[in-house]
Amino acid sequence: MSCNKKVSEVFRVTAEDIQREKAPRFDVRVCSDCLNKLRADARLESNYRLGQAILEFSLIVPLVYLGLLALVTVSGASFFIGAATSLTGLKFVWNRAGPRYGYTHNLAWSFRSRDVVIALSLVVSGALLATIAPRLF
């Protein structure tokens, strides 16, 4: 983890900050913002509330679905577009949730991230489009 902000004061990350027995193998120095974020992550805190995640998920899925449907009316390839969207979403989920899980081994927390929720919305709306898109042609 690196912090490229130009700040006057940097802090060395200690074992206690990241809830481990040993200090990080490399000397990690971050600004106070990053240090607080590291500490919150280590305690598995998330300021992204579950209700907010559900709300955003339920808003993004229909929006993406409608957007994709507009593409389908132009190209007619609903299965292909749906599958491509789903796979892209899966890749985003993997890229975002994977490292979070690798770091904490806490699956629930790994998914408590807006990026992951948006990616999951892509997966679901793509799958919906690939399977139950109205036959327009």
Ligand SMILES: [Zn+2]
């Ligand atoms: Zn920083």
